[in-house]
Amino acid sequence: MCGICGFTQATSADAPALKAMCDIMAHRGPDGEGQYLDAESGIALGHRRLSLIDLANGNQPMVRATGEHDSAITSPALMPDGTPCGTPESMLAKGDFAIVFNGEIYNYQDLRAELETQGWQFKTKSDTEVLLTGYLAWGEGVLDRLRGMFAFAIWNRATRELFCARDFFGIKPFYYTQQNGQFIFASEIKCILEHPAYTRELNREALEQYLCFQFSALPETFFKGIFKLAPAHCMTVHADGSITERRYWRPEYHFDENRNREDTARAIDEVMRDSVRYHNVADVEVGSFLSSGIDSSYMAACLAKENPDIKTFTVGFECYKQAAANNAEGAGGKTMRDEISWARELADDLHIANTDKYIGEEEYWASLPRVQWHMDEPSADPSAVALYFVDQIAATQVKAVLSGEGADEFFGGYRIYQTPFSNAKVSWAPKGLLKGASHAMRALHLRGANYLERASETPEDWYYTNANGVAFTPDERARLLKGGCSAPTPQSLTAPVYAEAAGLDDTTRMQYVDLYFWLVGDILLKTDKMSMAHSLESRVPFLDRRVFDLSATIPTALKANEQQTKLTLRDAAEFAIPKDWAQKEKLGFPVPVVNWLREDRYYTMVKEWFTGDIAREFFNTDELVRLLDEHKEGADRSRKIWIVYMFLMWYKIYFVDRTVPEKPEAH
Structure with missing residues (x-):
């Protein structure tokens, strides 16, 4: 690296x-x-x-x-x-x-x-x-x-x-x-x-x-x-x-319809252990991240077979530690279990070392300028900051770590990939009828309008990344940008990629688009930039040609259905980690930005940015303040707020100050 x-x-x-x-x-x-x-x-x-x-x-x-x-x-x-x-x-x-x-x-x-x-x-x-x-x-x-x-x-x-x-x-x-x-x-x-x-x-x-x-x-x-x-x-x-x-290379899918679930799980386990073995080649020690998800858990367990003395690393948020202790609600109103408690439990079960860190809100916010400088371009993924901190603690002990990126795109891990299965329930209805019903329900403020609208369309009509539903729509960005916006729709950018995947089922086409947009533009960008910020190499065993070649033969029905994601990957993980871990629900990595932005301190801080000179150059600031106020009053506008906030901070660093932000003090 x-x-x-x-x-x-x-x-x-x-x-x-x-x-x-x-x-x-x-x-x-x-x-x-x-x-x-x-x-x-x-x-x-x-x-x-x-x-x-x-x-x-x-x-x-x-x-x-x-x-x-x-x-x-x-x-x-x-x-x-x-x-x-x-x-x-x-x-x-x-x-x-x-x-x-x-x-x-x-x-x-x-x-x-x-x-x-x-x-x-x-x-x-x-x-x-x-x-x-x-x-x-x-x-x-x-x-x-x-x-x-x-x-x-x-x-x-x-x-x-x-x-x-x-x-x-x-x-x-x-x-x-x-x-x-x-x-x-x-x-x-x-x-x-x-x-x-x-x-x-x-x-x-x-x-x-x-x-x-x-x-x-x-x-x-x-x-x-x-x-x-x-x-x-x-x-x-x-x-x-x-x-x-x-x-020089194009991902191709050749589904083997004769595969059964058990043999497929064994094949996945074999290719993943082989990939981890190759990714462990180095003249220095290689560690691994360890979170509550199956991707890093399975990967760390595979690495432990190669090196029982491996070191693993985890971060969590201080506020969730307290919420878990009180059995209280976290972001989005869901009861949160502390990420670190999950990792400690599995590390004990696998008899491997684990180093963890709780991220406090002060250091999270203090790190933002440095994170945006390292990213080169604005990134509105709040989890990039968490990655910054886990890379920081890993770099104190090893020079390389294994990370679980790519598992979702290869093996059907995102919940959004289940949408085509739920849409199939109303496949008997004419598309025009579904769309009309959607418009009527939206006008009456009834739930289910989005479901009917998506069921009336193909994925290329509505799906372009995992930011669907949380980022701005084309109409919203036109209202937000000063002078409006005549840029092509996001769907026009993804259309050529969808065309390459013509003939595949809807879920696989969504995965294919994510390979070219979400994976490389969001996931892998922050993986590289945040690890390199601390002179740490991040290795990604799931993103191996042989792993992909196998995944491309697995029928979609063995990857996901309406009830569960990553079906056969979870089965494969059972060869290395306890069944309860392999089969548990995907949680992602919740960042408490939703709650923070409702606190007076951070509301006021962001509002100053939203009404400042840089914001007035690009945006209709009344629209920005409206987003902030709606969020403070209970509607979740956190991702939209974060998208604008990170751009403003990035622009100030690269076009106004043109200086390198100071490193935040390590806690």
Whole structure:
């Protein structure tokens, strides 16, 4: 896990810019720094290293000569104090290749053995050398052989071309821009902002879609002209500045209708244990998150089979600790059991170590500016802050952790995926009748209007992310934005993705859309940014190609039904954790923002933001205050409030103050 950056058309005068780009992302790699600038070929490459594999020799940028099976590997890397790790002078002879790589190739040892049978020799034990050598041996075909998470760039000095690629599911970020023909890329947007060729400008279309999605949903980021390389895509930047981009992999579903539930559960357990085994490959200790959900519980139990001495980490909220002690109500009026009490119970049952932390409201609110700075783009997911704190405590004991992202998208874990099953109850009724009944019920303020409306439509008509129902509708954002809004509807953005999944059942189509929007835009973004904020690598065993390939053969009826989610994944988890845990209801991670925003203190604080200069620039502030007042009076408007509040805070950091927020004090 590292941070990478670079740019083409580099000159000898660009060394300070490259250094600044590396420095701003020092949190991604405190163990080493590498900078390579070749003015002759016009390339600058930078790297910050978090060392997990081949701690002594895996420095980057890494260089290898083409056509030489036994050529030397060199690394122009520097330690944070400026001490050379390798040879800092120019080392790229004509025909050489150089790489900067962020991520982990978990099957690098398998690939190395295969390359060695072809005559290739290696000077290090790093996965970076295997990746670069694999590219020399197989070209772009190396991508089909990789098992891992990655974003990398490889420079070909002979052709003066830069080849870039991002992993299958978008676990690792890759941002880029072109400025007057100069290609600039980095692991974080803030690195690109350090380059003098880029002048920051807000992309207002990104704001318009953010209000509906609660995250940055477009290929172009919130910064005008800065884009995201899409998951499972690669690109070649040619010597003339033109770009050729292609999609090298597409998720495909081939349901095996002959599967039964028991055999499927065993197959899931087998592939998950194999994935966890590969994700445990490192020269440092790998820990695991542990929450009340089955995803992290199952994963931690699998890791415990590989290493009985594993360390696990959990966070909860101080207010829920007291609520649980009093058997009181938490957010949403539901009786809450403290998250930490769940984790302690399972850790005791599995005989594994667990470290936990209660998050107080003072430190939660104090952390918000730092969280938004690390996120690069505004994120309105309140759980990102909880992730910030669990990463913080994990980083004090380990350098890498396993996390449960991807299980819901692969195995049907979100409750919203059950909607098509409940809609089937009224499939006999004409769609027009259902829609008319929905309108009538809504006019009479009767419950059930949403159900009938969704039953009258297909998922592409109404479902675009898990933010459905809590974020702003297109009509609401038009009223909210100053000057209105003419942006395309969210459904227009998801329509091409739905078209790719034509012919699949409704639940699978919703899962498919989530792979391209919710998973990469919300879940994986906060996973990467919050872990890297603390120089911690977050590994995601569910998001493994072999795990997906198996999940894509499991019929939807074995994933979810009207009564339950993740049917066969829960069955598989029973091989590792108690049945009561494997089969319990999905709770998510409740953040007490709903209640906090009704307190005078936070109501007043947010109202000051909602009536301030920044808010008046973008929004009709009367609408913002109305949302706050409705929430204070009992209606739940918390997610809408949070979406706007986080944007305002983010904008102030990146466009008004333009400074790095201070780290909140650890408690």
